[in-house]
Amino acid sequence: MSTRRRALFSFVLGLGIALFGLLQRQGHVLELSLPFFVFSVSLVVSDMLHRTPRLRAARLLSASRVNEDEPADVTLSVTNEGPDDVFISIRDEIPHGTSVVAGEPALAGRLGPEETASQTYTLVAQRGGHAQRELRGSLWAPWGLAIQDVTLRLETHLASLPVYESLGEIEIRPRRTHAFAGAIKTGRSGSGLEILGCREYSLGDDIRRINWRASARRDELIINTFEQERMTDVNIIVDARAHMHLQIGTVKTFDLVVRAAAGVASHFLRQSNRVGLMVYGDMLNWTFPAAGRLQMERLLHALALARPSTRAAFGKLRHIPTTLFGTGSQLVILSTLGTDEDAEVPAQLAARGYSVLLVYPNTIPLERSALAEGEFSRLAERIVRLGQHATLTRLARAGVRVIDWDVTESFNVALHHASRSRRGVRR
Amino acid sequence: MRGFAVAWIAVAGLAQFSHAAGAGMTALAALALALSALWILVGMRTTSRATAFLTGFVVLAAVSTSSGGGLLFPTVAATAALFGWDACLAATRLVGLTQESRRRIALRYGTTSAVLATASIGLVAAGATLRIPLSFGAAVALSVGLLALATTIGLLSRPGSPKPAGQAETPSSASANEKAGRHLSPDPDPSSD
Numbered sequence: 001m002s003t004r005r006r007a008l009f010s011f012v013l014g015l016g017i018a019l020f021g022l023l024q025r026q027g028h029v030l031e032l033s034l035p036f037f038v039f040s041v042s043l044v045v046s047d048m049l050h051r052t053p054r055l056r057a058a059r060l061l062s063a064s065r066v067n068e069d070e071p072a073d074v075t076l077s078v079t080n081e082g083p084d085d086v087f088i089s090i091r092d093e094i095p096h097g098t099s100v101v102a103g104e105p106a107l108a109g110r111l112g113p114e115e116t117a118s119q120t121y122t123l124v125a126q127r128g129g130h131a132q133r134e135l136r137g138s139l140w141a142p143w144g145l146a147i148q149d150v151t152l153r154l155e156t157h158l159a160s161l162p163v164y165e166s167l168g169e170i171e172i173r174p175r176r177t178h179a180f181a182g183a184i185k186t187g188r189s190g191s192g193l194e195i196l197g198c199r200e201y202s203l204g205d206d207i208r209r210i211n212w213r214a215s216a217r218r219d220e221l222i223i224n225t226f227e228q229e230r231m232t233d234v235n236i237i238v239d240a241r242a243h244m245h246l247q248i249g250t251v252k253t254f255d256l257v258v259r260a261a262a263g264v265a266s267h268f269l270r271q272s273n274r275v276g277l278m279v280y281g282d283m284l285n286w287t288f289p290a291a292g293r294l295q296m297e298r299l300l301h302a303l304a305l306a307r308p309s310t311r312a313a314f315g316k317l318r319h320i321p322t323t324l325f326g327t328g329s330q331l332v333i334l335s336t337l338g339t340d341e342d343a344e345v346p347a348q349l350a351a352r353g354y355s356v357l358l359v360y361p362n363t364i365p366l367e368r369s370a371l372a373e374g375e376f377s378r379l380a381e382r383i384v385r386l387g388q389h390a391t392l393t394r395l396a397r398a399g400v401r402v403i404d405w406d407v408t409e410s411f412n413v414a415l416h417h418a419s420r421s422r423r424g425v426r427r
Numbered sequence: 428m429r430g431f432a433v434a435w436i437a438v439a440g441l442a443q444f445s446h447a448a449g450a451g452m453t454a455l456a457a458l459a460l461a462l463s464a465l466w467i468l469v470g471m472r473t474t475s476r477a478t479a480f481l482t483g484f485v486v487l488a489a490v491s492t493s494s495g496g497g498l499l500f501p502t503v504a505a506t507a508a509l510f511g512w513d514a515c516l517a518a519t520r521l522v523g524l525t526q527e528s529r530r531r532i533a534l535r536y537g538t539t540s541a542v543l544a545t546a547s548i549g550l551v552a553a554g555a556t557l558r559i560p561l562s563f564g565a566a567v568a569l570s571v572g573l574l575a576l577a578t579t580i581g582l583l584s585r586p587g588s589p590k591p592a593g594q595a596e597t598p599s600s601a602s603a604n605e606k607a608g609r610h611l612s613p614d615p616d617p618s619s620d
Contacts, residue, residue, distance in 0.1 A: 001474055001516050004580075006513065006516065007580055008580055009478070010509065011577065011580050013481070013485050013509075015573065015577070016485070017485065017488075017489050017505075018573070020489050020493070021489075024493045026492070026493055028492050028493075028498045029489055029493050031498060031502070031551050031554050032488060032489060032492050032502055032505055032551070034502075034547065034550055034551050034554060035505060035506040035509060035544070035550075035551065036505075036509060037576070038543070038546065038547045038550060039509055039513075040576075040580060041576070042543055044580055087532065089520060089521060089524055089528065089532055091522075091523045091524070104523070104524070104525050106523050106525065106528065107528075108524045108525070108529070108531065108532060109528055109531050109532070110531075137520075138520045140532060140535070140536070144539065144543075145513065145517075145536065145539055145540060145543070147517065147520060149520075
């Protein structure tokens with residue numbers, strides 16, 4: 001309630017008492033209204049005499065980009081640039097998804113002319129983009145009880161990026177590569193590091209590639225051929241449909257998927273590939289494929305803002321707009337697939353000429369940990385596992401490379417298992 | 428600040444209780460105690476509840492004054508209830524501040540409100556010694572005075588009414604962290620608190 005409303009309400013109360021006194025024709029009751037009029041008038045006068053001070057406020061962040069759950073220091077300062085003393089109480093906005101772990105996000109007290117008060121507090125932010133848009137507070141009148149509410153628009157942004165692990169080898173075989181050198185083995189002879197085979201020397205071949213041991217055995221010149229290594233386009237598709245994810249305790253499978261996607265993106269970018277990202281769920285969040293560190297930042301920011309969504313337009317996986325992906329490029333899909341219709345999509349993409357790697361976040365062990373032991377739960381688990389196995393085997397036969405990832409373990413463990421088993425499906 | 432509010436409300440309850448009990452109005456005495464206890468327990472958290480309790484106290488004070496038994500205690504009760512209500516409203520503005528900051532502001536606010544309350548009660552006490560016959564002329568003057576006061580407060584209570592000198596600069600649009608310094612401006616919507 002503002003000062004003027006306080007004054008008005010007090011005046012109305014006083015008027016009510018005065019009217020009651022007049023009706024009762026009692027002077028005592030009339031007199032009872034006096035404190036209300038005094039209070040009301042004092043508030044009005046105090047408010048009129050309260051000159052809005054000249055204040056300068058600033059908010060400085062120790063970093064505008066932090067990793068998930070990494071603390072960031074925020075320094076809030078207010079300077080009185082006016083000639084008079086000021087009494088202030090100001091509180092900083094704490095965005096949803098952040099929490100104060102040290103210090104107080106507030107400033108209060110008397111500020112003399114040219115005096116600056118500052119306060120530092122520490123924020124810890126969940127994954128996402130967090131904007132602090134305003135400061136709210138009150139200016140307390142030097143005389144009387146008037147209070148002036150103030151809002152200062154002061155926008156700062158804090159990006160809390162997903163934490164990801166450095167991944168081991170992820171084997172991919174895209175059907176089309178770029179002309180530039182990279183780390184993707186094409187299976188064709190050319191310049192590279194890995195030996196592809198040997199052949200007879202022909203005129204014009206580089207003599208430094210002569211395999212002398214083989215030449216000595218065959219009594220003719222044999223040269224090594226190397227496997228061509230090229231860069232390619234890798235498009236990562238994160239399934240952000242809310243019904244594909246669950247939360248058990250503090251574990252959110254969507255967060256795990258986002259971290260895995262960040263790890264995959266980092267891995268392929270380190271190999272000089274161009275990496276794109278589509279977060280499929282809330283809206284068509286598409287980061288165009290590019291290479292380099294800047295692209296990693298773009299991808300991390302896109303992943304930081306990713307949220308599970310219930311949009312009906314993205315209800316089915318078959319609505320993925322494939323026109324955005326280059327023909328023959330590598331697709332990495334992170335999805336639990338859900339319905340049988342969804343389960344057909346990776347195979348359909350493979351049939352259209354894409355090289356598809358399906359990262360399947362297997363949540364059964366996580367769900368199992370939340371269920372009570374019993375015959376029925378064991379039976380249910382077995383039925384679900386059989387269904388999953390059938391789906392993943394069918395996809396593997398259709399040419400989709402599958403990484404069956406038990407979400408209770410590190411993604412690196414799943415990669416290790418996948419590299420040992422050709423199809424990637426665990427038995 | 429909540430401490431001040433509790434103190435004011437307790438004073439209001441006790442003063443009203445003393446007046447009603449002294450005048451033999453047992454029901455009003457019990458009601459006064461119950462009202463102040465309820466206000467302290469459940470009515471301090473929201474503005475609307477505090478306003479409702481203040482209205483209740485005012486009605487109680489007016490009824491008990493009209494029933495006789497002196498003016499001082501009902502005046503003290505009504506005044507204390509009024510300042511208790513105001514302290515409740517002020518306390519909402521101190522949420523989230525440190526204990527030390529709250530204490531500094533509350534002390535200043537408490538001193539001012541105590542001075543004002545004493546002045547109000549003193550004025551009523553002084554007024555009680557005066558006997559002004561309510562003639563037609565005095566009644567008209569009183570009415571005109573009240574109307575003028577009401578008009579003034581009503582005009583000043585309109586949102587966006589001109590303020591005296593000292594208006595702060597309107598802040599510019601959203602700025603980046605690097606351009607962090609901005610001037611404070613009054614809240615454009617007075618109902619936002």
